[in-house]
Amino acid sequence: MKKYASLFLCLLITSAICGSLAVSWIQLDQAQVFSSLRLPAGFPTERMFVAIWFFIFSLCGLSAWYILQSKISPKRKKNVLIILLILLGLLLGWSFLLFHDGNLIGTLAMGVAALLLTLLTMLMAWLVDHNAGYLLFPVLLWDLFSLYLNISLVVLN
Numbered sequence: 001m002k003k004y005a006s007l008f009l010c011l012l013i014t015s016a017i018c019g020s021l022a023v024s025w026i027q028l029d030q031a032q033v034f035s036s037l038r039l040p041a042g043f044p045t046e047r048m049f050v051a052i053w054f055f056i057f058s059l060c061g062l063s064a065w066y067i068l069q070s071k072i073s074p075k076r077k078k079n080v081l082i083i084l085l086i087l088l089g090l091l092l093g094w095s096f097l098l099f100h101d102g103n104l105i106g107t108l109a110m111g112v113a114a115l116l117l118t119l120l121t122m123l124m125a126w127l128v129d130h131n132a133g134y135l136l137f138p139v140l141l142w143d144l145f146s147l148y149l150n151i152s153l154v155v156l157n
Contacts, residue, residue, distance in 0.1 A: 003069065006065060006068050006069070007062075007065045010061040010062070010064045010065040010068070011058060011061040011062070011065075012061075013061065013064075014057040014058065014060045014061030014064065014088065015054060015057045015058045015061055018057045018060075018088055018091075018092055019053055019054050019057045019058075021092055021095075021096075022053040022057070022091075022092060022095040023050050023053060023054075025095050025096055025099040025100045026046055026049045026050060026053070026095065026099050027046065027050075028099070028100070029046070029099050030099065030100050030101075030102075031098065031099055031100060031101060031102025032102070033098060033099055033102065034046060037102075037153065037156075037157050038156040038157055039153070039156075040148075040149060040152030040153065040156060041152075042145075042148075042149075043149060043152075052142065053091075053095065055138070056091065056138065056139055056142055057088070057091075059135045059136065059138055059139060060084060060087070060088055060091075060135075060136070060139065062132075062135050063084065063125055063131075063132040063133075063135040063136055064081060064084055064132075066125075066128075066129045066131045066132035066135070067080050067081060067084070067125060067128050067129060067132050068081075069129070070128050070129045070132075072128055076128060077128070079124070080121075080124045080125055080128050080132075083117070083120065083121050083124055084121055084125070086117065087114065087117050087118060087121050087139075090110060090113055090114040090117055091114060091139075093110050094107055094110045094111060094114060094146065097110055104150070104153050104154050104157060105154065107150050107153070108147075108150040108151065108154055111143065111146050111147045111150045112147065114143050114146075115140075115143040115144065115147060118136065118139050118140050118143050119140065121136060122136045122137065122139075122140060
């Protein structure tokens with residue numbers, strides 16, 4: 001039972017809390033990204049962004065759960081989970097800067113930082129539990145795609 005409680009807690013923190021913050025910024029769109037900016041080819045719709053963020057944050061939650069379930073020292077678990085939380089903060093910051101502030105240069109810098117931190121997090125999680133590292137691979141793909149979006153937004157606007 002404790003195993004499923006920790007899974008619920010991990011998914012609650014990542015998907016429910018982080019996901020709801022990102023979704024609220026996307027739906028409010030105070031920077032009017034969808035209406036006032038020239039968008040590059042392949043830019044996701046509002047609904048697609050919501051689905052992507054829910055998927056990304058759920059994968060981060062599952063990865064955290066695998067890390068918590070591993071049979072390694074608590075100190076190593078703590079280190080990986082802290083890096084994962086920082087990655088979640090960067091992903092949330094990207095969404096905030098783009099949809100709330102409309103800061104294109106800030107999102108570009110945040111995207112580069114998120115890409116590098118995702119690589120580090122994947123490696124650290126993989127060393128703890130291979131499944132945890134593999135679950136972060138779609139996050140890496142999203143970071144690469146969002147970097148394309150950021151560069152395109154800066155060039156077009």
